[in-house]
Amino acid sequence: MTAYEILPYAAQMQGEITEIERASFSCPWSSDSFRQAGEMENSIFLVLREDGIAAGFGIILTVAGEGELVDIAVSPAYRKKGYGQALMTALLSEAQVQGIETLYLEVRQSNTAARQLYEKNGFEAMGIRKKYYRDPVEDAVLMRLVLPVNR
Helix, strand or coil: CCCEEEEECCHHHHHHHHHHHHHHCCCCCCHHHHHHHHHCCCEEEEEEEECCEEEEEEEEEEECCEEEEEEEEECHHHCCCCHHHHHHHHHHHHHHHCCCCEEEEEEECCCHHHHHHHHHCCCEEEEEEEEEECCCCEEEEEEEEECCCCC
């Protein structure tokens, strides 16, 4: 595997992150949304870089011992290298360090690869949000993970 590192988001990464988002989702976040997430005190925003180039990122927003995985993506050029799992491991580790007890997320019902990644990491489906996504309209699977208490 090529050398990579996972770092906290920094403002100079915003353009690269925005490009990964646009290549990954039909309704991408705006560049300004990433800037705002990076400035929030209650966010865990990690970027995976390979040879100095952003290859993926993940964002968890936290409040009162809970978190929501709001975005995670790997650039199409860097997929199938285990980077999604590497990001997930780092995000979950940091969530535990910050005392997060429960994580939630929504995922497109048809996104089999993402659902498999989440299930592999212990997330369990707990409901459906009808017509949650647009472009195209699709149901979301609501998932939850209870993290071990870090004492």
